Amino acid sequence: MKTRQKLISVSRAAELIEAGKYLSIAGDEAALRQLPQGHWIGGTIPYFMAAGGGTISRDDVFVSEISGFSEPPQLRFYDAGSLPQICRNAPDNGYSILIIPAFSPCHASFAQNAPNFEEMYMKPLIGWIAGVHLDDLGKVTPKVVLGSTGEFSEADAVVMDVPLPPEKFAQIDIVNLFHQGSDAGIRFPDNGFSAGDCLIDGQPANLTDYLQERQIDTRLPLVADYSGAMINVSIKSIDRAARRVEFYAPVFPALEYRFAAPVADYVSAFQAALPSSGQDISFSCNCILNFLNSQLEGKRTGEVTGPMTFGEIGYQLLNQTLVYLTVTE
């Protein structure tokens, strides 16, 4: 696979903006604030999978150039109230890139409600959750940027709608190295970012107790099977006193989850899992948990690059998953 994304200096990104290019940009807040106004959207994150390998940089920015559109892409903010209209407003043929600040009302609302947004799954929606350097957690907030006005937001989501000509179509796919392990099936009574009581193999149980009893490695996500797509929910923290487990994405009551089977070597498994279609990747991103848990700094994951984010969007919110977009004729 080839990609048209790269990690570049702020000055080079500014040149692209001033040349009128349509760009999606990821970078540390200080770097993004140096960029001029123009046709771009952005989100804060200093972790990247660059061509040379996993990189942490507060100086450079990761730029995805948007091309091949039939009409100029539309850029705008959505607040939590208008976000459910995002797919309805998207072009009939094209795709949308969505960036949401982590821990914002939009983040929570999207995570829990996106599957029921009008026109969801009918139009390609890809994106990521903006974050911060882990040293800055609790000190600064993740933000998104509407480049056309230069406005930063820690509450609203930013979107670029990209219309394509009729002969082209966009397709989103994922690479998820995790699959359901052979342990018990787990069902939750409610939709939410945390859970305690649940059914394990059909019997009432508590997830915290189960994790402790089975000595489960909590770097492994819960995995649900969506008609063949393995969708992860990653463990954020365990509150032993309250006997509850916090997640990075919500669990849903209709699905059966199992903890993932371990992945011995992320880098080699990732390279083996990448499709070799020869198509250009227009946009991609991967998860910061994969970056951290698999110690990817300095290591290359094939030709696929992109920001390493606080959550990935492939229609709905995903965890510990590579998401990528291709445009085909």
Place this chain on the structure above:
Amino acid sequence: MKLEELLHHTLAIHAPWRIVRVRNDLGKSQIDIWVARDTQRSGWLFGPRNTPSPGQEQIWRHINIGNARCIVHAVIPSEVEDADLQWLGEAGQPFTRAFARQIAGMFMQGVSFASVCALLDLPVADLWKFKHRLDTGKSGLSGQGSAADANSAVVPAPNDPIWEELLSGSLQLDIRILSLKLLLTKLREQFSVIGDSEVRNLKAHELQRYFTRHEKMLSHELAQLARN
């Protein structure tokens, strides 16, 4: 946005046309509006009355204003002027173009005749009149839906039982496309708890619409449907 602008926007009435008169006392839960060409800038409703267009006034049912019926009164303008005016209808027909498209959209989504009447507060006779014109080709719905939603020769029709088999899980597919995996999971979850046949039919239409929109990238899945 001013209230006047909001109403014009909601009812798809744009310059040089404007609402020149409104009455809410001609029927229960009914708002009648008169639309005319704007010949001079004037206050809305309470300003100087616009000169009515010459010709016979026609009446059409337009898209509802909240729960109230909206009735448009206007003189049909010349052919050049009336191109694509959504608040106008054909002479002698009950509905404006916008309302006709709304009704047709509901039919295409599988909503039953009786439900359309109930949901839109429509007299059965008016709907029959409209449907008969559609069925006999006397009225069209040009512009209805997007090209991507057009019928396909490859995708089974919305009422084909194969969609309910897919939704119930009695038919399984090897699926390569992420959006279909996610959509089918959601629809199966919903389908499993829906008892009403009309709502189940709606879900079948939703799935069929997805296949029609994405036919170009579903050759692997459509080949499996063709074998069943």
